Amino acid sequence: MNAAASGVVSTVTGVHFAAAVPLWALAGLGLLGLAALIPAFRARTPGRWWRLLVLALVLGWLSGPNLVRQQWRAQPDIALLVLDKSGSMSVHHRAAIAEAARTALVAQARTIPNLQLRTITVPEDGAAGTQMFGAINAALGDIPPDQLAGIVALSDGQIADLPAKPGFTAPFHLLLPARGEETDRRLRLIDAPRYGVVGGSVTLRYVVEDLGPVTLGGSADVTISRDGAPATVTNVAVGAVQSVTLPVTREGPSVVLLAASALAGEVSPVNNQQIVTINGVRDRLRVLLISGQPDPGERAWRRLLKSDPAVDLVHFTILRPPDKDDLTPLDQLALIAFPEQELFERKIANFDLIILDRFQNRGILPAAYLANIARYVRNGGALLLEAGPEFASPQSLAHTPLGTILPGQPTTPGAPDDMMDFPAPLVDVAPAGSGITVAAFRPRLTDLGLRDPVTADLSGTEGQATPDWGHWYRLIDAQSVHGQVLMQGAEDRPLLILDHVGQGRVGLLLSDQIWLWAREHDGGGPQAELLRRVAHWLMKEPALEENRLSATIDGGALTIDERSLLPGPPPVVAITDPAGMVRRLPMSTIGAGHATLSVPVTQPGLWRVSDGTRTAYAASDTADPPEWADLRATATKAGALIASTSGSAHWLEGAAVPQLRLVAPADVGGGFDWIGLRRNSAHVTTGIALTPLLPPWAALPLLLGVLLLAWRREAR
Structure with a gap:
């Protein structure tokens, strides 16, 4: 039966047979009995029906009939x-x-x-x-x-x-x-490199597809923009694989947005766009190091640059100036000739950084080659000058075409000759008017240095302008200083100056004694860390930019990082989500010139962050790309x-x-x-009751009674 509701209990009555002998034996007994009754029925014996009844009673008793009462609970x-x-x-x-x-x-x-x-x-x-x-x-x-x-x-x-x-x-x-089967347009990336070598290019391959119950075909306009720059629009055939080649112009992440025009009646334009973040990496950093004369700092430079597997170092040391004539045979002057024409005329653009270590103008490089270095910097190159006493001499590079790009000039036209090669750090005084300060001092950070990523958070600073670094003992005095003075020395004189020149950058270190830190003199200091940061800033590493706004998306959060040399409260940034909604939120200061902000990412697409002056972009991939690949119902x-x-x-x-x-x-x-x-x-049986229909106490008398009646009938 079907229960009307769950939990209702119903009772079902039926008959169940529990045979005392196997069914085959019961069937055989029945067939034998019927065979034995055939002669009686042919002869029309008077007791034939009583005999059949006896057989039925015997078979019924052996089959074990029971009256069954079951209780069911409906499920x-x-x-x-x-x-x-x-x-x-x-x-x-x-x-x-x-x-x-x-x-x-x-x-x-x-x-x-x-x-x-x-x-x-x-x-x-x-x-x-x-x-x-x-x-x-x-x-x-x-x-x-x-x-x-x-x-x-x-x-x-x-x-x-x-x-x-x-x-x-x-x-x-x-x-x-x-309402029914829908249509949708999507832009699908086939090949999208995540990394590219600076100076090279990457190729993106994509296809625009129209999905729906009917193949639509046709064409679509694809807009390609990069880091918010003006976009290019190309009309492409739907269903055909397309390629676009993009140059890798700088180190660090670059966000590329590809967006296809909307299809009339499509579900949503969300998957009409794709975002690719291309990280620009440098294949090898090519550094040219020229040491004007052997000195302890030369070894510090070599150790630093050779320890970096990403640096290809070309190093020359000027052992003997060309104006010195001591009758030494030419074949004993050097292992190789100084290839100034090849380095400073034909291949100068191949270098990412030129370092001049205590180099002075003694006719080694013609003025035209020094002018080439200045032109190289203005066109996007990098120059670092480590100055010693030679910078204050009449042969100073400041008095050459290179001086036009330096962020500082010596205070005197030339130092006495006996100061030129004075190496010991324990000298007490310098001759008056030499343009050289000789005194024990600890390098310390300026207010700009505390804010600039190049020097901020150096080991041992802990936010202090005067860290417990080892002493230096010689400082070259400078005037006409411009650019960013990040470190200062004795009497608050400039020590480390960085400057932008045209499209390139210049660094000037007004002491030749940073090697003392490398030898742990007086406790040492962060020599390798400082020089590495300066070198990478000169080569335009994005993370070391002094005025920078960056945005990254990771773990479902948009992290905004701001660096600024200008004092003042942290900025309020405008955050534009992929849907075009704008929120303005204040950033939190975490250090001098350093602020940050983190907000949850609620939707995939291109996020734009602006502080009113600078703009940063971050790409949020879809959390589930297959889920957004086809948006049709x-x-x-x-x-x-x-x-x-x-x-x-x-x-x-x-x-x-x-x-x-x-x-x-x-x-x-x-x-x-x-x-x-x-x-x-469905149901569950909750109880079963069995009642035998032919119990032995009733079956035996009944059987005997029928046999007696059958005998009396046949006896008549």
Whole structure:
């Protein structure tokens, strides 16, 4: 029987046979008995019917008939309501339509006797798409198969884990929050390198595709922009693979946005764009180091540059100036000739950085080559000059064409000759008017130095302008100083100056005694760290820019980092999300000239950050690329599954929510405005009572009585 409601107890009465002998023996006994009765029926013996009755009683007794009374408790039919909350369900009003349908279905289920409706949610699942059947199979583990009435899924039909064969037989119904099969345009990346060598180029390959029930074809406009620069627009054929080559002009990340024009009637333009972050890296850093004369600092430079596997070092030391004539044979002057023409005329542009270590103008380099160095810097090159007493001499590079790009000039036209090569750090005084300060001092940071990334947070500073670094003992006095003075020495005189010249950069270190730190003199100091930062700033490493606004996205958060040499409160930044909404938020100070801010990333796309002067870009990839690759609502993907389970598909937008009905298994497909759930009539037996119909105490007298009647009938 079918119970009207779950939990109702019903009683069923029937007959059950528990044979005392095997069925084959019982059947054989019956056949033998009938064979023995055949002669009696042919001869029309008067007691033949009584004999047949005796045989029936014997067979009935041996079959063990019992009267059975069973008590059943009806079990409810269970339907599973699956609510898709993956990323694609956030398009348009899908989430609201699905939620309204869920509310209506839950209310309907409460009015249907013997039906339970269990709701599960399919959340966003990383980069694997909508894993609906993973959630369904987990839920089915708690539902007995004979109670499953059906599965109703509120989804756009973009299911990533559709099984080839479902693990259930109940109907699968798909309710889609749309009006019908939709169309969508997408821009898909085929090849997008994440890294490129500075000075080279990278090639992106992409295709624009139109998805829908009908192949549309045609063309689309593709806009390509980079770091907010003016965009280029190209008309491309839909479905054809396209290529675009982009130069890698600088080190660090560069954000490229590719966006296809919208398709009329498409679901959403969200997947019409793709964002690629290309990180510019240097293949090898080519450094030219020229030491004017052997000194202890030369070894410090070599050790620093040779320890970096990314540096190709070319090093020359001038052992003997050309104006010195000591009658030494030419074949004994040096191992190789100084290739000044090759270095400073033909190949100067190949170097990323030129370092002049205590180099003085004694006719080694003609003025034309020094002018080439100045031109090289103005065109984007980098120069670092470590000055010793030679900088204050008549042969100072400041008095050459190179002096036009230096951020400081010596205070006197020339130092006495006996000061030129004085190496010891323990000298107490310098001759008056030499332009050289000789005194023990600790290098310390200026106010700009505390804010500039090159010197801020150096080991031992801990935010202090005067760290406990080892002493130096010689400082070259400078005048006409311009640029950024980051460190100072004795009597607050400039020690380290950095400056921008044209498209390039220049650094001037007004002492030749940084090597004392390398030898741990008086406790030493961050020699390698400081020189490495200066060198990389000169080669335009983005992380060391003194006035910089950067934005990165990692772990679902947009992190904004700001560096500034200007004093004042941290800026208020304008954050523009991919949808064009703008928020203005204040940054938090974490150090001198250093502020930061972190905000959650709520949607994929290009994020723009501006402090009113500078602009930074960050790209947020989609959290689940397969989920956003196809945004159509479609019943096509799940069509085979729906057919194999006798389910149905219904479009919800602009239509009423279908009615739930518990029906016979043959009718579960439903109709135009209703869906069928399978009635299982599942039950649990709660009790059984057996009453023998022919107990031995009754069967034996009955059998004897019939035999007696049969004998008396035949005796007449």
